Amino acid sequence: MSNNIRLLYVEDEADIIEIAECALEDEGFDLLFCSSGSEAVEKAAEFSPDIILLDVMMSGMDGPTTLENLRKTSGLESTPALFLTAKVQPQEVDALLALGAKKVIAKPFDVMTLADQIKDAL
Amino acid sequence: MRRYALNIPVSTAVIIGLLVSAVVFINVKHREEQELRQKFNNIAFNISKDLEKEVNTQLYTLSSLSTLFKTAEFVDRYEFYALATPLYKRSTVFKAIAWIPIVSSAEQARYESFAKLDGFSDFQFFEKNATGERIPAADRDVYYPTFYLEPYQGNEVALGYDLGSESSRLAAINEALKSKSTSASSPVTLIQGDHSRPATLIFTPISKKEKPSSPRQSISGFIVGVIEVNRLLSNISPSIYSNASTFKNINITLFETSNRENRVFISSKNHPKLVTPSYKKNTRATMRNTQKIQIANKTWEVVTSVNHYKYFFLPNLNPLYAAGISMLFFITFIFYLILLRKQKDHAENNLKEKTASLISSEKRLQAAVENIADGLITVDNKGRIQSFNSATERIFGYSQTQAIGKNVSFLMPEAFKLKHDSYIKKYSETGKKKIIDAGREVEGLKSDGTLVSIELSVSEITIDDQTVFTGIIRDITEYKKLERMKNEFISTISHELRTPLTSIRGALSIIINKSQDDLSDKSKRMLATAEKNILRLGQLINGILDMEKLDAGMLSFKEVILHADAIAKTAIEASEAYAKTYHITLSIQCQSPDLMILGDEGRLLQVLANLLSNAIKFSPAESQVRIEVSHSDTMVRFTVFDQGEGVSETFRPYIFERFSQADDSDTRERGGTGLGLNISRAIVEKHKGKINFYRTAKNETAFYFEIPIFSPK
Structure with missing residues (x-):
C-alpha cells in the first residue's frame, strides 16, 4: 500500500476528467474517476477513498444527491468531500457547505493549484 | 308649450300673492284704525276736559274778585290794579280783567269825572258805530262802561267802552243779571282786538250790600274776564296727550251751542283765521270727536279732529309694511318658482344631453375595457x-x-x-x-x-x-416562459460554456507548466497567447453572468467585517502576475492599518481587481500602479493610481456604462469586456458607497471607490 491519497472524483465531463488526471498525476494521489453518481455509489465502498471530489451539476444523479448516497455507504460517513462547481454565488456555496462538504472549488479551476487545494481539505 | 307650463304656476302664485297681500293689508289696517280711533277719542276727551277745567278754574278767581267789590265800600283804581294784576298774571286764559259798574244815565257824568280824576282826561262812555268807529255812548237808561281795566297796556282803547252798546255783550249781561250768576258772552270781537281773535267775556255779577228794591237792582256791576279763545287753545298742546308722531296736526275747534239749532264757531286751533268752519267740507278729516263742555252758562263743543295720522310709520302692525312684506314674500316665492322651473328645464335638458353623452361615453368606455x-x-x-x-x-x-x-x-x-x-x-x-x-x-x-x-x-x-x-x-405566461428561457440560457452559459473552458484552460496550463521543455519557443508563445485569451473569455462570461444577476437583483452579498488594507494587499497579490505580463510594478500605501469595513470580500476584491487590471492595461510599460487606502471621518477610500493617458473627455460620461470602452482600437489592443466598471459601480453602490475617478496634479489617473467605515458599537 502506497502513502498516496485515495481520491474519488465524480465528474460527468470526460474532458475535465482528463485535465484533472493530468493535473493530479505525480502529485501523490491514487485516483478513481467515476463519470456518474451511480457509478461512484457502486464503486466507492470497494475503493474506500480518503477524500471525495464531486461535480455539482451532472446528468442523472447530481453532486449533492451522490454525496447523500455515498454517506449511506459504510466507511464513508465522514470522509471529507469537496465540490467543484461553476455556481459560486455565496448562498450557493453556503448551501453546498451545509450538505457537509469541506470546501467548494470554483470552476474553472486552476490546474496548477488543484492538487494543493484538495490536500488542504484533508 | 313650456312657456304656458311656466306661466300657470307663476300667475297663480301672483294672484294668490296679491289676494293674500290685500287681505293682510285690509285686516291690519282695520285693526290699526280701530286702535288709533280709540286712542284718538281718549285724547279728544282729555283735551276737552282740560279746557273746561282750565276756564272754570279762572272763573273762580273772578268770583273771588267780585266778592271783594261786594264787601268793600269802595275799591279805587289802584286797589283794583293790585288785586287784578296777580289774577291775570297767574292766569293763562285772561287777556284782561275789568270792573264794569252799572251806571244810570244820571250817574254818567259823575263816573266820567271820577275817571278823569284818576288821570284819564279823555275818558268818556263810548260805543262803536256800524263802521266800527268810536262814538260817545248814545243816550240810554243804563250804561255798562269798562271802568277799571287791567292790564291797561294793550287794552287802553277799551277803557270807557259801554258793553251794553253791543248785543252779544248785552245778552250776557242780562243773563247774568237775571240769573245773578256768572255768564259768558257769545264770541265777540274785542274793541282792542281784531276778527282773528275771537273772545268771550265772562261776566261775574257783583251783588249790592243792601237789599235791593227789585232783583234787577241787586247787582251793582260785574267783574269781567276777557278770554281770548286763541290763547286758550294755544295753551292746549296735543303733544302732551299723545305721541307727536302718531297724530300730526291735531285740530281743536270750538263751537258755542247754547241754542240747539245754532252752532257758532268760536275758534279753531290751527285755523284761527277761518271764521267759517272748514271742517264740514273737509270730509277727508279721518277722525273727529266732539265733546261738550260748560263755560259758565254756555255750552261749548270741542271738536277734535285729525287729518293725518301716521299709521304708516307705526313700528308694529303697520298694514303697508305687512302687505309689503307679504308681497315681498310672494315675489320671492314667485321668483323661486320661476327659478325652480327654469332649473328643472335646464336640468332636464342637461340630463338629456348628459345621458346621451354618458351613453356614448359608456359605450366607448365599455369598448375600451372590452378591447x-x-x-x-x-x-x-x-x-x-x-x-x-x-x-x-x-x-x-x-x-x-x-x-x-x-x-x-x-x-x-x-x-x-x-x-x-x-x-x-x-x-x-x-x-x-x-x-x-x-x-x-x-x-x-x-x-x-x-x-x-x-x-x-x-x-x-x-x-x-x-x-x-x-x-x-x-397574462404573464409568455413572459414567464421567456424568463425561464433566459434563466436556462444563463445556466447554459454558466455550465455548458464554462465546462469546455475549464478543459481548455486546464489543458493549456498543463502543457505550459509541465511540458515546457518539449516545446519550441514559437509553440510556447502561441500557447501563452491562447492561455491569455482563454482567461479573457472566462472574464467575459463571468461579467455577463454578474450583469444578469445584477439585473435580476440576484447578485448576492455576504457581508463580513474586513480590514481595508488587508483587502488591498490581497488585491495586489492577485494582480501581481497580470502586472508582470505588462511589466508594471504594483505598490500599496496605507494610511491607517486598523480601518475596518463591512462588505463582501469576494466582490470588493473583484472591484479592486477590475480597477487594477484597468490601470495595468492602460499604463505605459515599466511604470507603476499603486493602491492607496485613505479615509475620511466616515468613509474608507481605495484609490488606484496609474500613469496612463487617462480617460478622454468625451468618454467620461459613459465610463461606468455597460459595454463601454474608450474606443475600438483600445479594446483590441488591451482587451476587456466593457462590463467591469459597470459591475464595479453596482457592487460599490450595494456597499452604500460610490465610485469615481479624477486626474491628479502629477498627471496620474486616479480611480477610487469609497465605502463606509465599520465602527463596532
Missing part, C-alpha cells in the same frame, strides 16, 4: 365579481356570464383562495384592508383546472359610496 389586452375585473366589497372583460375571459377560460356574481376566489388556486376568503371576512368585520396594490405575480386558476401566471394590480375605488376593487390582470 384592452389586459384583463379588467371589478369586485364589490364582499368579493363578488361585478365585471369581467373579454381579456379576462381569455385568460381564465370563463365567460362573462359564468363569472359575474361569483366570488372572485373561484379564480384562485386553493391555497390563495382560503387566504382571500379569510381576508374578505376580516375586511367586512373590521374594515381592515389588505390588498395587492402594485403589480404582483400570482397564479390564477383556469376553467380547465390548470394554473396561469398572472400579474395582478388591485386598486380600490369608491363609486356612489360603494367600495369597489378593480383588478388589472396581465
